[in-house]
Amino acid sequence: MSFAIYVEKLCKSYPGASVPALDGLSLSVPYSEIFGLLGPNGAGKTTTIKILCGLIPADSGTATLFGLNAQQNMPAIKGKLGLVPQHIALYPALTGLENLRYLGRLYNLSETQIRQRSKNLMERLGLEAHADKRVSRYSGGMKRRLNIIASLLHEPELLILDEPTASVDVHSRALILSFLEECRSQGKTIVYTSHQMEEAEQICDTVCIVDEGKMVAQGSPQELISTTSGCRRLEDVFLYHTGHSLRD
Ligand SMILES: Nc1ncnc2c1ncn2[C@@H]1O[C@H](COP(=O)(O)OP(=O)(O)OP(=O)(O)O)[C@@H](O)[C@H]1O
Ligand SMILES: [Mg+2]
Structure with missing residues (x-):
């Protein structure tokens, strides 16, 4: 069986830390599944995600995405990968749509692609009425939903989300979870972290x-x-x- 992600014996120690953040972590993520990366605070979930996305190097071990080594092949992987970071990565002074336009241009999307995809994704995540509002005026749940949209504009095959449902209300949570299930039904592979076990039990394969x-x-x-x-x-x-x- 081939896997979308294959991690073998990953080790990582941050400078000055008394214990390693990753101590020989191995895992494999099948294609087109929702995969839950679970663990207590400080377990190493975000560190794993950062290594998978090429943001920090591992000390040893391998992280492979689509059969390509994350450390050596990130330019080839980047277009297929969408990352939703644990902390909101949006410009508060820009509107929702302006944020998406800015990110879409970074991905070299055409203005038409940006407009169509933003409209479609904002509708699916209940933000269509808020497209022209500054993000600083968004609620926490709206920011989380826009943060997810921002990672999807370039239509990645693999979506990695670090606590996408942290601090959101019941309605936003339900919308985000059904959206992730919809992404799975379109064949996308989804890796996500959460501290909500009930939620993970409900949606993870x-x-x-x-x-x-x-x-x-x-x-x-x-x-x-x-x-x-x-x-x-x-x-x-x-x-x-x-x-x-x-x-x-
Ligand atoms: N930049 C850093 N410098 C030093 N230590 C760090 C750094 N980032 C994380 N750590 C440490 O590495 C360990 C793993 O942290 P990590 O953020 O990967 O955990 P996590 O599972 O994502 O936790 P949480 O559920 O709280 O988000 C923790 O002990 C943390 O304190
Ligand atoms: Mg974390």
């Missing part, structure tokens, strides 16, 4: 639980629940593997 920079469990939510003793929900599996102590 496969989840990988990471703790202290290592993979501690990977499988479908149902597989993990049925094979882990005494577990009825994904949250039980998560606590079984990661314990109950605070990580901050």
